[in-house]
Amino acid sequence: ASKIRKSVLVSLSSHQDVYLSGQQLADEAGCSRTAIWKHIEELRNEGFTIESRRKKGYRLVGRSDQLTENDILLGLETKTFGRNVVYFDSVDSTQKIAHQLAQDQAPEGTLVIAEEQKTGRGRMARAWYSPSGTGIWMSVLLRPTLPPQKAPQFTLITAVAVVQAIQDVCDIQVEIKWPNDILVNNRKITGILTELQADSEQIHSLIIGIGMNVNQQTDDFPEELLDIATSLSIAKGEIISRAKVVQHVMFHLERYYKIYMEKGFAPIKLLWESYALSIGKHITARTMNGTLTGIALGITDEGVLLLEDENGTIHQIYSADIEW
Numbered sequence: 001a002s003k004i005r006k007s008v009l010v011s012l013s014s015h016q017d018v019y020l021s022g023q024q025l026a027d028e029a030g031c032s033r034t035a036i037w038k039h040i041e042e043l044r045n046e047g048f049t050i051e052s053r054r055k056k057g058y059r060l061v062g063r064s065d066q067l068t069e070n071d072i073l074l075g076l077e078t079k080t081f082g083r084n085v086v087y088f089d090s091v092d093s094t095q096k097i098a099h100q101l102a103q104d105q106a107p108e109g110t111l112v113i114a115e116e117q118k119t120g121r122g123r124m125a126r127a128w129y130s131p132s133g134t135g136i137w138m139s140v141l142l143r144p145t146l147p148p149q150k151a152p153q154f155t156l157i158t159a160v161a162v163v164q165a166i167q168d169v170c171d172i173q174v175e176i177k178w179p180n181d182i183l184v185n186n187r188k189i190t191g192i193l194t195e196l197q198a199d200s201e202q203i204h205s206l207i208i209g210i211g212m213n214v215n216q217q218t219d220d221f222p223e224e225l226l227d228i229a230t231s232l233s234i235a236k237g238e239i240i241s242r243a244k245v246v247q248h249v250m251f252h253l254e255r256y257y258k259i260y261m262e263k264g265f266a267p268i269k270l271l272w273e274s275y276a277l278s279i280g281k282h283i284t285a286r287t288m289n290g291t292l293t294g295i296a297l298g299i300t301d302e303g304v305l306l307l308e309d310e311n312g313t314i315h316q317i318y319s320a321d322i323e324w
């Protein structure tokens with residue numbers, strides 16, 4: 001049934017300037033006219049605005065900004081990433097669901113996405129604010145054949161993909177703050193959380209969580225985020241299609257994942273550094289083992305941050321929050 005619905009949607013969206021008769025749609029989808037009528041109703045329930053005119057047929061006039069499977073699939077230009085969509089109106093955390101699906105043998109590229117997260121999470125058990133209707137809260141499942149030490153690189157690969165997706169859709173200036181923040185005007189617009197299931201030799205599953213503020217306006221943020229967070233819509237001054245952002249993130253993530261698996265981290269590292277804010281700056285890094293200050297020299301081929309302190313000692317930092 002969902003295959004027919006997709007076919008109807010594709011027909012309608014590729015002929016938005018004309019009416020298509022029920023018969024035409026039925027022929028293209030290979031089903032009866034009665035079935036078409038039922039699928040049109042279903043599509044309307046999913047938020048598509050479809051006009052119907054007697055004797056003329058149907059025409060797609062618009063869509064609401066939803067993130068259901070069809071919203072994401074229509075216009076998606078990937079081979080595998082985001083092809084299997086698991087959607088929720090509300091969920092505790094898409095990371096948690098993706099971990100479960102990883103164990104249930106879900107295919108690589110599976111995308112778990114929710115309109116709202118009740119207990120969205122950041123690194124080190126911090127909370128990630130994920131209200132309904134305005135953001136993108138999603139987790140992507142990957143199964144690279146790599147040792148677990150490579151996992152942190154995926155945060156950086158994802159950051160590059162997100163930057164390019166934002167540039168495609170919104171054409172605004174964004175920057176990366178090592179390791180997992182994407183900033184606009186020095187405020188956080190996206191956070192990335194890479195988790196894994198692995199043994200000591202090999203990654204079994206990588207779960208990449210991406211939280212993007214898209215259509216929030218200033219009043220929508222809670223007090224404690226007012227000074228540190230922003231959204232694409234605030235930066236751009238218009239409402240942004242979330243489905244389109246998701247499609248572009250999937251496209252670039254798939255592309256960079258392929259480049260990475262074929263050519264290694266070097267090409268990604270170059271791009272990453274071109275978007276990074278912190279390199280060359282005097283920074284403070286708060287790690288689990290204490291605080292370090294010095295100059296951020298760059299990242300290694302493993303994605304580790306190099307910090308040179310005032311004695312000239314170079315420290316390798318695997319995980320930290322940085323400030324400058």
Ligand code: BT5
Nearest residue numbers: 093095120121122123126128129138191192209210211229
């Ligand atoms: C992160 O952690 O930035 C990773 C966020 C990952 C969220 C995604 S959403 C889909 C998937 N499912 C999940 O449950 N999580 C992932 P971290 O670097 O630890 O930053 C967390 C900090 O960011 C918090 O302590 C707040 O200060 C701030 N913060 C929380 N919500 C925010 C928001 N919506 N926008 C900007 N900043 C936020």
